[in-house]
Amino acid sequence: MKTAVIVFPGSNCDRDMAVALERATGQAPAMVWHKDASLPAGLDLIAIPGGFSFGDYLRCGAIAARSPIMRAVVEFAQKGGHVLGVCNGFQVLIEAGLLPGALMRNANLKFVCRDLHLTVGTSDSPFTSAYRPGETITVPVAHHDGNFVASDAVLAELRDSDRVAFRYVENPNGSRDDIAGILSDNRRVLGMMPHPERLNDPALGGTDGGRLFDSLASALVRA
Amino acid sequence: MSDLPADPPITDDLIASHGLNAEEYQRILDLIGREPTFTELGIFSAMWNEHCSYKSSKKWLRTLPTEGPQVICGPGENAGIVDIGDGQAVVFKMESHNHPSYIEPYQGAATGVGGILRDVFTMGARPIAAMNALSFGAPDHPRTRALVHGVVEGIGGYGNCFGVPTIGGELRFHAAYNGNCLVNAFAAGLADADAIFYSAASGVGMPVVYLGAKTGRDGVGGATMASAEFDDTIEEKRPTVQVGDPFTEKRLMEACLELMATGAVISIQDMGAAGLTCSAVEMGDKGNLGVALDLEKVPVREDRMTAYEMMLSESQERMLMVLRPEKEAEAKAVFDKWDLDFAIVGETIAEDRFLIRLNGEVKADLPLKALSGTAPEYDRPWVPTPARDAYDDVPDITPDAALLALAGSPNYASRAWVWEQYDHMVMADTVVRPGSDAGVVRVHGTKKALAFTSDVTPRYCFANPVEGGKQAVAEAYRNLCATGAKPLATTDNLNFGNPEKPEIMGQLVGCIEGIGAACAALDMPIVSGNVSLYNETDGKGILPTPTIGAVGLLADADQLIRMAPGPQDALVLIGETAGHLGRSALLAECLGLEAGDAPAVDLQAERAAGELVRAARDAGLVRAAHDLSDGGLALAAADMALAADTGLVLEADGTLPDIAWFFGEDQGRYLLACAPDKADALCAMAADAGVAARTVGRMGGTDVALGTSRVPLDALKHAHRHGLRDLVA
Numbered sequence: 006m007k008t009a010v011i012v013f014p015g016s017n018c019d020r021d022m023a024v025a026l027e028r029a030t031g032q033a034p035a036m037v038w039h040k041d042a043s044l045p046a047g048l049d050l051i052a053i054p055g056g057f058s059f060g061d062y063l064r065c066g067a068i069a070a071r072s073p074i075m076r077a078v079v080e081f082a083q084k085g086g087h088v089l090g091v092c093n094g095f096q097v098l099i100e101a102g103l104l105p106g107a108l109m110r111n112a113n114l115k116f117v118c119r120d121l122h123l124t125v126g127t128s129d130s131p132f133t134s135a136y137r138p139g140e141t142i143t144v145p146v147a148h149h150d151g152n153f154v155a156s157d158a159v160l161a162e163l164r165d166s167d168r169v170a171f172r173y174v175e176n177p178n179g180s181r182d183d184i185a186g187i188l189s190d191n192r193r194v195l196g197m198m199p200h201p202e203r204l205n206d207p208a209l210g211g212t213d214g215g216r217l218f219d220s221l222a223s224a225l226v227r228a
Numbered sequence: 229m230s231d232l233p234a235d236p237p238i239t240d241d242l243i244a245s246h247g248l249n250a251e252e253y254q255r256i257l258d259l260i261g262r263e264p265t266f267t268e269l270g271i272f273s274a275m276w277n278e279h280c281s282y283k284s285s286k287k288w289l290r291t292l293p294t295e296g297p298q299v300i301c302g303p304g305e306n307a308g309i310v311d312i313g314d315g316q317a318v319v320f321k322m323e324s325h326n327h328p329s330y331i332e333p334y335q336g337a338a339t340g341v342g343g344i345l346r347d348v349f350t351m352g353a354r355p356i357a358a359m360n361a362l363s364f365g366a367p368d369h370p371r372t373r374a375l376v377h378g379v380v381e382g383i384g385g386y387g388n389c390f391g392v393p394t395i396g397g398e399l400r401f402h403a404a405y406n407g408n409c410l411v412n413a414f415a416a417g418l419a420d421a422d423a424i425f426y427s428a429a430s431g432v433g434m435p436v437v438y439l440g441a442k443t444g445r446d447g448v449g450g451a452t453m454a455s456a457e458f459d460d461t462i463e464e465k466r467p468t469v470q471v472g473d474p475f476t477e478k479r480l481m482e483a484c485l486e487l488m489a490t491g492a493v494i495s496i497q498d499m500g501a502a503g504l505t506c507s508a509v510e511m512g513d514k515g516n517l518g519v520a521l522d523l524e525k526v527p528v529r530e531d532r533m534t535a536y537e538m539m540l541s542e543s544q545e546r547m548l549m550v551l552r553p554e555k556e557a558e559a560k561a562v563f564d565k566w567d568l569d570f571a572i573v574g575e576t577i578a579e580d581r582f583l584i585r586l587n588g589e590v591k592a593d594l595p596l597k598a599l600s601g602t603a604p605e606y607d608r609p610w611v612p613t614p615a616r617d618a619y620d621d622v623p624d625i626t627p628d629a630a631l632l633a634l635a636g637s638p639n640y641a642s643r644a645w646v647w648e649q650y651d652h653m654v655m656a657d658t659v660v661r662p663g664s665d666a667g668v669v670r671v672h673g674t675k676k677a678l679a680f681t682s683d684v685t686p687r688y689c690f691a692n693p694v695e696g697g698k699q700a701v702a703e704a705y706r707n708l709c710a711t712g713a714k715p716l717a718t719t720d721n722l723n724f725g726n727p728e729k730p731e732i733m734g735q736l737v738g739c740i741e742g743i744g745a746a747c748a749a750l751d752m753p754i755v756s757g758n759v760s761l762y763n764e765t766d767g768k769g770i771l772p773t774p775t776i777g778a779v780g781l782l783a784d785a786d787q788l789i790r791m792a793p794g795p796q797d798a799l800v801l802i803g804e805t806a807g808h809l810g811r812s813a814l815l816a817e818c819l820g821l822e823a824g825d826a827p828a829v830d831l832q833a834e835r836a837a838g839e840l841v842r843a844a845r846d847a848g849l850v851r852a853a854h855d856l857s858d859g860g861l862a863l864a865a866a867d868m869a870l871a872a873d874t875g876l877v878l879e880a881d882g883t884l885p886d887i888a889w890f891f892g893e894d895q896g897r898y899l900l901a902c903a904p905d906k907a908d909a910l911c912a913m914a915a916d917a918g919v920a921a922r923t924v925g926r927m928g929g930t931d932v933a934l935g936t937s938r939v940p941l942d943a944l945k946h947a948h949r950h951g952l953r954d955l956v957a
Binding site for chain 2: 015019021024025044061062116117118119147149165200203208209212
């Protein structure tokens with residue numbers, strides 16, 4: 006399975022993501038610089054990691070979404086490629102138009118970093134197949150702008166098409182419908198605020214996050 | 229450019245406003261044989277202020293132990309460097325940003341974090357952990373809440389974006405900090421021991437390169453401001469606080485580390501206090517060279533900046549380096565990759581000269597070595613702190629009431645409200661998160677882990693500076709040992725009031741004596757540090773607060789000891805208990821009393837107890853451990869009960885009054901948890917090592933029972949969770 010991690014100048018979870026991908030797939034991902042205009046050939050998955058891509062002094066992810074590499078990422082997704090965006094990566098995917106809605110400042114205006122319980126909304130995706138629907142898992146969050154908002158129509162569509170991947174058990178940021186992560190309509194793009202790459206090792210306090218990468222590894226494995 | 233304002237004439241008022249007294253000004257006249265220019269006066273003021281020159285403390289700092297086989301580089305560089313084996317080194321330092329944080333809490337604290345991170349990566353180390361030790365005024369003081377919010381958000385705003393886990397620190401409230409909060413920022417980084425970078429320039433005619441953010445007027449005079457007492461003109465000082473940009477700092481770090489890897493860097497120095505002045509002088513002084521700068525080449529973001537302003541600007545996220553000319557193309561490629569401004573702003577010269585030109589006009593021409601080498605040094609008069617009477621009353625409060633009050637007090641309630649605003653997991657190596665004895669991160673890609681703690685008990689230091697100084701180091705030692713780590717070395721951040729007052733100077737002298745004795749006895753040399761004096765407002769000083777940051781090594785992260793016992797574990801108390809209540813948390817929080825003497829620290833016993841913890845761990849006799857400090861046995865046990873989410877029973881002593889047994893703050897103690905059938909072996913092992921040990925209780929039940937007095941675990945949990953959160957949120 007061939008993967009890539011997109012690196013913006015202010016990405017700071019790029020190494021964490023690479024470690025998690027290598028752990029699950031046995032192969033180190035390609036680290037792709039934001040100024041590149043093209044992707045390595047034959048990718049199975051692109052991950053957009055957490056961090057503060059361009060400082061995020063304006064709308065989080067807005068500048069990153071307009072960087073040269075994102076044109077290639079959007080094209081990759083439109084052709085049915087698999088894309089995972091975590092935290093700032095989720096913000097970038099929304100700004101790039103690959104996922105609906107918006108991520109606003111947390112309702113209490115504070116950065117929040119802690120383990121949270123999530124309910125798995127669906128196991129029907131290459132990202133979540135190792136979970137049981139309705140299962141409660143523990144994954145940490147670390148963000149200032151994770152408050153998911155979308156119109157009633159979009160929320161209804163996400164619900165009706167079973168595209169809410171994760172919901173917060175205790176909502177930390179004011180997200181509508183307790184949404185923590187959503188899938189694209191072809192179910193091949195996942196954006197989520199929680200950090201599965203941070204809880205995939207017993208020494209770090211848990212392994213629930215690792216199962217997301219295990220799902221991907223088994224879904225995308227090639228002969 | 230030609231319409232720059234004319235330099236003001238040098239008058240007595242101008243000299244005084246630069247923090248220079250008549251004697252110091254005379255020294256300048258003697259040194260250069262003429263009246264200084266305005267720019268030169270600014271340069272002297274920046275180099276000779278307390279913040280940069282350590283003129284009041286130097287005599288005493290020299291007495292601290294700074295050497296050991298583990299030390300690669302002690303004080304005097306940007307940060308200290310300690311060997312952690314396998315060709316790797318940990319690089320760390322702690323530094324205050326007290327004055328700016330009181331004036332503008334968010335930016336003051338944020339740039340404090342930025343400054344200390346820069347100190348670490350300037351040496352070639354990637355930051356892997358940060359901590360912050362914060363002291364605020366009384367919880368009900370009108371400014372406290374806003375300061376707490378601003379400082380915590382500033383620290384988070386900077387560190388979270390930069391991408392370093394903030395894994396520990398301290399937070400205290402005391403009325404003595406009403407007019408001066410303390411913000412002490414610690415950072416540690418990881419480097420290869422053979423790829424460390426220093427500030428000493430070498431080679432004549434080498435290009436001096438400026439890298440990073442553009443220079444503005446922010447922070448002009450900041451170091452001088454940080455060396456003065458506050459009064460009612462404080463609002464006028466706001467423009468001297470710098471503004472941070474963590475995104476630029478992140479790029480600056482990545483670019484510096486990449487540049488270092490190309491072999492282009494001869495020497496490097498970050499621009500911190502007194503910016504371009506301090507950094508250029510440092511590089512020249514250490515390399516025995518002169519420096520010539522042409523200021524019109526400095527990237528600026530404001531119009532019509534004068535030489536004076538450029539030399540004293542404290543704009544953040546800037547570096548000065550001397551590069552190998554033949555590597556220019558590689559260097560430029562790195563700067564372009566990270567979209568950073570850079571410019572060749574001068575060169576090294578053979579003469580001992582600091583030559584500053586602007587558009588060809590000489591604005592300063594000074595002997596360079598003399599700027600740092602002849603800075604004034606004072607042997608300020610001091611008086612020892614008078615001995616305190618012992619406190620030997622038995623306070624009239626039951627253990628259960630005392631425990632609930634303490635666990636829910638602003639000083640001892642859960643700090644989660646603070647550290648949940650810090651990203652403490654980024655880099656995915658944090659194996660012990662904040663809220664335990666010490667934060668622990670793995671050394672990426674190895675089996676090793678590093679433990680970090682910061683400690684001081686200012687009310688002890690106030691009562692008895694020598695014992696208080698010892699205790700700060702001893703508590704840091706204990707916190708590291710409680711995780712199973714072997715303590716390696718320390719950094720000190722000495723925060724005191726006005727050193728021109730003999731009783732304040734006496735606190736400084738006493739604390740340094742105690743710190744030195746403890747660092748020597750516990751084999752934790754001081755490898756870096758910072759002194760912050762004049763923490764006074766309207767003549768009222770803070771409590772003496774010598775914060776100790778300390779680092780320990782776990783050769784194997786699997787040897788980590790955690791704080792949560794198993795559900796039926798026995799609890800074994802290590803160390804001697806005499807029930808010392810003087811200056812205790814119990815008196816301060818439950819009775820509003822600051823009485824008695826600080827507890828004495830027996831450094832040999834402290835060391836023996838710490839070594840026992842590691843030996844017992846190696847023998848498989850320890851499941852969990854916690855150090856005993858503020859709040860004594862009761863609060864330590866409560867922490868372990870909360871960590872395990874299980875009740876426990878502690879027996880009464882039988883001899884000591886319950887309140888003294890449970891809440892006394894005798895030093896050198898730990899509470900260990902082990903399987904019940906291992907408690908005897910643990911006690912026997914302690915006896916062989918000459919360390920007192922006895923089984924004092926066991927885990928289990930739904931209460932925290934202190935003898936016959938009981939607190940339901942749920943009530944304890946509630947008090948602990950809400951004590952701080954409800955106050956500040």
